[in-house]
Amino acid sequence: MGGYKYIGKRIPRIDARAKVDGSLRYPSDLSAEGMIWGRVLRSAHPHARILSIDTAEAERLPGVVAVLTHKDVGGTNRFGIERQDQPVLCEDRVRYVGDAVALVGAETKEIAERALDLIRVEYEPLTLLDDPRAALEPGAVRLHEGGNVVHELHFTRGDAAAGFAAADLVVERTYRTQMMDHAFLECEAGLARLGDDGVLTVECCGQYAFRDVTQIARALDYPPEKIRMIEPYTGGAFGGKDEVTVQIHLALLALKTRRPCKIWLSREEHFISCTHRHPVEIRMKTGVARDGKLVAHEVQALQDGGAYASLTGPVLCLVVEHCCGPYLVPNLRVDGWAVYTNNGMSGAYRGFGATQAHVAMESQMDLLARGLGMDPLGLRARNVIRKGDTFGIGQEMVMAFAVDKTIERAMAHPLWRDRERIRGAAGDGAGAARRWKRRGIGVATCFQGSGLGKGLPDYAATTIELAGDGSVNLFQGTIEIGQGSYTGLAQVAAEILDIPIERITFIGGDTGRTLDSGTTTASRVMYAAGEATLRAARDLVAKMKERAAGPMGAPAESLAAGGGAIVSGDGRRSMSFAEIAALPGGPIRGEGWFHIPAADREFSMGLPHLVFCSNTQIVLVEVDTLTGEVAVLKAVAFPDCGTVINPINVEGQSEGGIVMGIGYALYEENVLEKGRFMNTGLSTYIVPSSWEAPEIETIPVEEPEGTGPFGARSVAEVVTTPTAPAILNAIEDAIGIRFTEMPVTPEKIVAALAGESAYRRGDTEGTEEGH
Amino acid sequence: MREIETVAARTLDEALDVLARRGDGIRVIAGGTDVIVQELERRKEARALLSIGGIGALRSITEDGGRVRIGALVTHREIERSPVIRRRAPLLREAAFIVGSPQIKNLATIGGNIANASPVADSVPALMALEATITLASRRGERRVPVAEFATGPGRTVRRPDELITEVSFDALPPDSVSFYERLGQRRLLSISKVGVAFRARLRDGRFAGVAVALGAVAPTVIMAPRTAAALEGERYSPEVAGRAARAAEEESRAITDLRSTSDYRNRMAGALLVRGLARVMEGRG
Numbered sequence A: 001m002g003g004y005k006y007i008g009k010r011i012p013r014i015d016a017r018a019k020v021d022g023s024l025r026y027p028s029d030l031s032a033e034g035m036i037w038g039r040v041l042r043s044a045h046p047h048a049r050i051l052s053i054d055t056a057e058a059e060r061l062p063g064v065v066a067v068l069t070h071k072d073v074g075g076t077n078r079f080g081i082e083r084q085d086q087p088v089l090c091e092d093r094v095r096y097v098g099d100a101v102a103l104v105g106a107e108t109k110e111i112a113e114r115a116l117d118l119i120r121v122e123y124e125p126l127t128l129l130d131d132p133r134a135a136l137e138p139g140a141v142r143l144h145e146g147g148n149v150v151h152e153l154h155f156t157r158g159d160a161a162a163g164f165a166a167a168d169l170v171v172e173r174t175y176r177t178q179m180m181d182h183a184f185l186e187c188e189a190g191l192a193r194l195g196d197d198g199v200l201t202v203e204c205c206g207q208y209a210f211r212d213v214t215q216i217a218r219a220l221d222y223p224p225e226k227i228r229m230i231e232p233y234t235g236g237a238f239g240g241k242d243e244v245t246v247q248i249h250l251a252l253l254a255l256k257t258r259r260p261c262k263i264w265l266s267r268e269e270h271f272i273s274c275t276h277r278h279p280v281e282i283r284m285k286t287g288v289a290r291d292g293k294l295v296a297h298e299v300q301a302l303q304d305g306g307a308y309a310s311l312t313g314p315v316l317c318l319v320v321e322h323c324c325g326p327y328l329v330p331n332l333r334v335d336g337w338a339v340y341t342n343n344g345m346s347g348a349y350r351g352f353g354a355t356q357a358h359v360a361m362e363s364q365m366d367l368l369a370r371g372l373g374m375d376p377l378g379l380r381a382r383n384v385i386r387k388g389d390t391f392g393i394g395q396e397m398v399m400a401f402a403v404d405k406t407i408e409r410a411m412a413h414p415l416w417r418d419r420e421r422i423r424g425a426a427g428d429g430a431g432a433a434r435r436w437k438r439r440g441i442g443v444a445t446c447f448q449g450s451g452l453g454k455g456l457p458d459y460a461a462t463t464i465e466l467a468g469d470g471s472v473n474l475f476q477g478t479i480e481i482g483q484g485s486y487t488g489l490a491q492v493a494a495e496i497l498d499i500p501i502e503r504i505t506f507i508g509g510d511t512g513r514t515l516d517s518g519t520t521t522a523s524r525v526m527y528a529a530g531e532a533t534l535r536a537a538r539d540l541v542a543k544m545k546e547r548a549a550g551p552m553g554a555p556a557e558s559l560a561a562g563g564g565a566i567v568s569g570d571g572r573r574s575m576s577f578a579e580i581a582a583l584p585g586g587p588i589r590g591e592g593w594f595h596i597p598a599a600d601r602e603f604s605m606g607l608p609h610l611v612f613c614s615n616t617q618i619v620l621v622e623v624d625t626l627t628g629e630v631a632v633l634k635a636v637a638f639p640d641c642g643t644v645i646n647p648i649n650v651e652g653q654s655e656g657g658i659v660m661g662i663g664y665a666l667y668e669e670n671v672l673e674k675g676r677f678m679n680t681g682l683s684t685y686i687v688p689s690s691w692e693a694p695e696i697e698t699i700p701v702e703e704p705e706g707t708g709p710f711g712a713r714s715v716a717e718v719v720t721t722p723t724a725p726a727i728l729n730a731i732e733d734a735i736g737i738r739f740t741e742m743p744v745t746p747e748k749i750v751a752a753l754a755g756e757s758a759y760r761r762g763d764t765e766g767t768e769e770g771h
Numbered sequence B: 001m002r003e004i005e006t007v008a009a010r011t012l013d014e015a016l017d018v019l020a021r022r023g024d025g026i027r028v029i030a031g032g033t034d035v036i037v038q039e040l041e042r043r044k045e046a047r048a049l050l051s052i053g054g055i056g057a058l059r060s061i062t063e064d065g066g067r068v069r070i071g072a073l074v075t076h077r078e079i080e081r082s083p084v085i086r087r088r089a090p091l092l093r094e095a096a097f098i099v100g101s102p103q104i105k106n107l108a109t110i111g112g113n114i115a116n117a118s119p120v121a122d123s124v125p126a127l128m129a130l131e132a133t134i135t136l137a138s139r140r141g142e143r144r145v146p147v148a149e150f151a152t153g154p155g156r157t158v159r160r161p162d163e164l165i166t167e168v169s170f171d172a173l174p175p176d177s178v179s180f181y182e183r184l185g186q187r188r189l190l191s192i193s194k195v196g197v198a199f200r201a202r203l204r205d206g207r208f209a210g211v212a213v214a215l216g217a218v219a220p221t222v223i224m225a226p227r228t229a230a231a232l233e234g235e236r237y238s239p240e241v242a243g244r245a246a247r248a249a250e251e252e253s254r255a256i257t258d259l260r261s262t263s264d265y266r267n268r269m270a271g272a273l274l275v276r277g278l279a280r281v282m283e284g285r286g
């Protein structure tokens, strides 16, 4: 290793300048001559029968170009990544308040909005199913033909009952995680146009352009070869743009009106219609021997999927796959159910079920450590999975994995080593209010599968073309959603080709120009698309050598790429890339593809994974016992991500992940009442701001994985997962109270602090300041 | 969305003329940070807007003869930075600091904060504790109303349709005063107040005198808390005295439960913030 020019270097984002100066156009920035605006009429009820839809008055409104309903949809009128059960436009029934009932196209956004008010829909409300428990009951109203269970999983390994009988300490709790919004900056947006040749071009936000083609084609019965998706740059996604959002509505409007058409959801519409992080109720019972070895684990998970399937089933698979944390447990019983309800929609969200599982498991680990009087990191270190282990429900760890090292590094970090002293320094310098402050330090260790898992197509492909001036064009089908992967991929190509990053033109996420490279999800892009890019660059070098061999009078094998040229073995002769491009023989194009390795055996859809990454985090919190406010003062992360391609990007992911985890633990929740969203704006759905962001230190643990580019694995999701449980653990460390329901608001803390205001408990006296 | 007629007044006279003619038919807009939100969410539906942002005469902070006068168009940013306010009404500076974000503070006027009559308005508890007076002008003349009597309910005030708020004024705090504004939101900044407590008093021989306490976000309007003030009047500061007053504040607070918080928490915090604020300004004074 080492000796790289581009790998591991702090190279600024290749798209940073265009993003800062505004020249890069996000989907919401797009417009076209003669464009109309689309607006969606959402359901008035969380569950109802549609008796009639009358569009006549809306159609008569001047400026309205089209008012479309399910009758205008030619194909299946259904979409969904895992199964297609969600209507593009509802026929006779609505199952959540975000359901689309009609679609308006109008000359202006304002006219489109007014037209929505003129559409008359007659509903007959149906029994509301807003409790996932009730969904499982035999007499429950059925939301879909097949019943209310989207997916269920049941596994046993060893003998849990015997394990518990032999345990020295058993801890049992029920955890409730909340529904959470992705709160990305750019609400769902795009622009569609229909060419005279019948080619439908949709430029929009998304996370997988090639699957969007399939979803549009199927739902509308339009030939897929006539659909081109262009979605290189998306203003944030975090899983929330994995499922179809505006794509099919855009396509339908453009096909029906033959006018360019734009849709851009308002924040409120985003909140009610989009997929969220699943609320999951997880009961865990965990047994441990006196020496700290886990002996038995029992898990029941009930996941609220909302109205349609989307990725609810696969998310449940990951809840189950990660329910033991990165630890060996010989005796396991796990039962998981995911159900339909009328509670909005849930789907992909950074961490994808592993997040919820770890909230529970990492809380359990802390409770066990406390019960045994063991060092919490010590307990974790005693049980970790190592390469070669069979773990969880029977998966095997065959690839590089260094969770043990993340724990070792964390143990050696000053924030952990000196935690007694740091805790004692509560409220230093914070003025008189410091007497109410209590500090706590918490840790969590998590892991996460990379890629889609067993049984799902999980490949990546890159082409790199030599341009006439000796620069290259890099074609990659994945999407830049703010994570920085285009920069990382360009670094991989630059390293192999030995050319400056500026000599690479990146063409991304365009089904008309790039190869299908799989989803931009599941922590897979840097690993899979990175390896495909490395291979494409090598292929391009090989082809340039072949082309140059004759003119240079040397066998291709003796040549090498260096400094933007092909150079002979003795270094005496060289031919620049530009000179090679000018040689006869046509364009030179390198191609590379890669399949993410998969396990031999499939347990369920996408279960299990073979490639994993991990992360340990330490957080320092300060709880104000007077007001219940929690401030996260410091966070240290040790991501086990393989070789770091670009430290800035890894730090950026880690910092964003931690702040997102702070939001999960302390602030964010989509509040629903009887199937309706109560907080549909950013003034009531509270995300952390820069004031809530702590000092963050990211210390990558680089354990190279041979199958990844230069040893890289992945980092995108595992950076957020430990934060919430680490905060829960730190709060208990600070005030001795274990919270099992998030977000932990000041209201909950004040109520839990024995129901007495701090000044009434006499905390105003006997302070220890001045020591 | 609607088309809204806008009229821009350059002078106070122009504005008062328009209001005299059109009264209820036209809505005043200053910084627009409440108006725009309310109109977009259709909580209000104005047919016409009278923009007063260009009236230079309403933009200054002055102090003369111990009276501090703040023009209705002074922004929270200007209040936060004003040396006069820093010296003469530090609690108002604390309140101005906490409003929104820098972008909001650059637009949000004190007149708008008062006129909007929200129980969560951050400058209002401070102004109420200062026993400030609002000047309302119309073609019919001027009148003065104590801030505490201005709002009659959420969004409801004693302002008549032809009146404009031109100024808010109060006596500068004497040098022997202590004061604070403490508030809690759903996050530190850029959040709406869940509860706010404003306090001011003089210290005579180490005892509180002329105590005024106002509570925000715990009733349909910002309220004065006379029993809380009485619990402190004439007392020397101690944590016990503060605790007793805090219990009075809890009782005087009549908060509701909504998306942002619970009534129980808000009522408790009315007391807790009083305790925190008193500790902050009283301790370390020796």
Ligand SMILES: Cc1cc2nc3c(=O)[nH]c(=O)nc-3n(C[C@H](O)[C@H](O)[C@H](O)COP(=O)(O)OP(=O)(O)OC[C@H]3O[C@@H](n4cnc5c(N)ncnc54)[C@H](O)[C@@H]3O)c2cc1C
Pocket: B027, B028, B029, B030, B031, B032, B033, B034, B035, B036, B037, B052, B072, B073, B098, B099, B100, B101, B104, B107, B108, B109, B110, B111, B112, B113, B114, B115, B116, B120, B121, B122, B123, B163, B164, B165, B166, B190, B191, B192, B193
């Ligand atoms: C993102 C955001 C964050 C915010 N955060 C806070 C916060 O933390 N604390 C807080 O207190 N407020 C906050 N606000 C609310 C708002 O900024 C304040 O209430 C502000 O002071 C209103 O002033 P304005 O000049 O923008 O008023 P406008 O919106 O122009 O007007 C508000 C109301 O007052 C009337 N009005 C304005 N001026 C006069 C006048 N001179 N005479 C008569 N009537 C008048 C208008 O007709 C309208 O009814 C926030 C708002 C936003 C959008």
